[in-house]
Amino acid sequence: MRRRQQDDCDLLVIGGGVAGFYAALCAATESDVVVLTKGPIRTTATYLAQGGVAAAVGADDKPALHAEDTISAGRGLSRPSAVSALASEAAARVADLVDLGVEFDPGLGLEGGHSRARVVHAGGAATGRQIAHALAERVVDHPRISVREGERALALWSTGSRCVGVTTDSGAITARATLLATGGAAALWQRTTNPLGAVGDGIAMAYRAGAGVADLEFVQFHPTALPGSGVLLSEALRGAGAVLLDDSGHRFTDELAPRDVVAREIGARGTALLDLRPVDRDRFPSVIGSLEDAGFDPAVEPVPVSPAAHYTMGGVVTDLDGRTELPGLYAAGECACTGVHGANRLASNSLLECLVFGRRAALASVAEPELPVRLGTPPVAAPAEKVTSAVRRSLW
Ligand code: FAD
Ligand code: SIN
Numbered sequence: 001m002r003r004r005q006q007d008d009c010d011l012l013v014i015g016g017g018v019a020g021f022y023a024a025l026c027a028a029t030e031s032d033v034v035v036l037t038k039g040p041i042r043t044t045a046t047y048l049a050q051g052g053v054a055a056a057v058g059a060d061d062k063p064a065l066h067a068e069d070t071i072s073a074g075r076g077l078s079r080p081s082a083v084s085a086l087a088s089e090a091a092a093r094v095a096d097l098v099d100l101g102v103e104f105d106p107g108l109g110l111e112g113g114h115s116r117a118r119v120v121h122a123g124g125a126a127t128g129r130q131i132a133h134a135l136a137e138r139v140v141d142h143p144r145i146s147v148r149e150g151e152r153a154l155a156l157w158s159t160g161s162r163c164v165g166v167t168t169d170s171g172a173i174t175a176r177a178t179l180l181a182t183g184g185a186a187a188l189w190q191r192t193t194n195p196l197g198a199v200g201d202g203i204a205m206a207y208r209a210g211a212g213v214a215d216l217e218f219v220q221f222h223p224t225a226l227p228g229s230g231v232l233l234s235e236a237l238r239g240a241g242a243v244l245l246d247d248s249g250h251r252f253t254d255e256l257a258p259r260d261v262v263a264r265e266i267g268a269r270g271t272a273l274l275d276l277r278p279v280d281r282d283r284f285p286s287v288i289g290s291l292e293d294a295g296f297d298p299a300v301e302p303v304p305v306s307p308a309a310h311y312t313m314g315g316v317v318t319d320l321d322g323r324t325e326l327p328g329l330y331a332a333g334e335c336a337c338t339g340v341h342g343a344n345r346l347a348s349n350s351l352l353e354c355l356v357f358g359r360r361a362a363l364a365s366v367a368e369p370e371l372p373v374r375l376g377t378p379p380v381a382a383p384a385e386k387v388t389s390a391v392r393r394s395l396w
Contacts, residue, residue, distance in 0.1 A: 074342020
């Protein structure tokens with residue numbers, strides 16, 4: 001246990017993935033921001049993101065078509081106002097990333113459930129890594145942002161009517177606004193593409209503090225993970241021509257159907273093979289490198305794939321500006337439930353959601369009133385390890 005301390009700031013961001021870092025940058029023009037991350041950037045889902053960011057930037061595309069595909073993948077359960085914000089602000093958020101130093105590859109990727117190619121990507125399928133590095137560099141250099149890496153939030157500090165900060169494993173922090181950007185919970189499953197820390201800390205903290213949560217029954221399984229490892233074989237590979245084969249070497253599904261459809265088709269067969277020989281593999285150096293490290297040669301033979309828990313559609317209920325049901329508490333990114341994804345997220349809509357709603361939450365947080373003079377004492381929280389280690393990777 002480190003020294004106990006109590007600090008204060010305007011905006012406290014819990015999480016250093018794309019949602020947290022981008023929100024911190026958006027707020028820091030007006031606010032003093034503290035960012036807590038329980039792990040380094042390579043342990044975020046953001047860092048692992050492969051396919052890219054969906055945005056209607058192609059000549060044959062428009063936000064209304066992106067919105068239509070989003071609602072259709074979500075099985076009609078998406079919230080139309082949130083989808084409209086997502087699709088119409090996408091191009092501006094991609095332009096922000098370019099301004100922040102992300103170098104996207106030429107051309108747009110095609111992924112499952114999209115009616116046209118609309119996924120911007122970097123380093124082939126190293127999009128998350130490039131975004132994470134670009135944002136981290138800006139955040140660390142920013143004079144109004146302080147990053148506390150390795151500090152873990154344990155419980156939200158609520159007066160009963162308002163969130164005023166958090167208790168961490170190092171002490172307490174008070175803030176006019178607190179933004180949860182803690183990511184999802186798919187690492188609770190035995191087979192998962194997610195980093196170990198994605199166990200739903202923020203969702204649990206919000207629930208315990210009285211904020212509403214929703215849609216937690218909707219968990220997305222990515223169809224093509226390498227069995228026995230967390231290695232993801234991006235949907236972008238199928239968009240670039242990879243085909244799925246059964247044990248007898250026959251195709252059995254539309255490789256570019258929404259991923260719940262493809263995951264069920266593979267799940268029904270237990271496992272399947274992904275044939276990467278038709279793909280220009282030089283475009284995907286990071287994925288091919290991971291396969292080679294695992295002992296496969298995709299130039300010679302198809303590789304085995306099976307579904308793995310990948311994404312948490314539900315989370316802390318928010319309005320379109322990231323406000324939760326507890327005043328002073330905001331949520332953005334995978335831990336939030338904006339309603340955009342309905343029952344099933346459209347490929348590459350998550351990084352986009354983090355950007356669009358992370359920014360909206362950051363801008364709204366600036367208007368939070370000063371804290372009351374007397375706050376009482378911060379909550380005492382038990383270390384979370386006991387709970388999460390008991391359930392982690394136990395679901396299937
Ligand atoms: P994360 O990036 O997971 O960051 C969460 C942060 O919260 C971390 O810094 C963590 O340390 C911190 N944290 C958590 N709990 C605490 C706590 N108690 N105290 C302090 N800090 C805490 N989506 C796309 O749109 N396109 C893709 O191509 C894509 N590919 C993917 C590939 C893989 C392998 C995976 C796993 C996901 C992919 N996704 C993709 C989904 C997308 O990457 C995530 O949904 C998104 O990055 C989540 O960002 P986030 O900022 O909400 O959370
Ligand atoms: C992938 O590259 O297949 C993952 C994309 C996503 O999760 O949106």
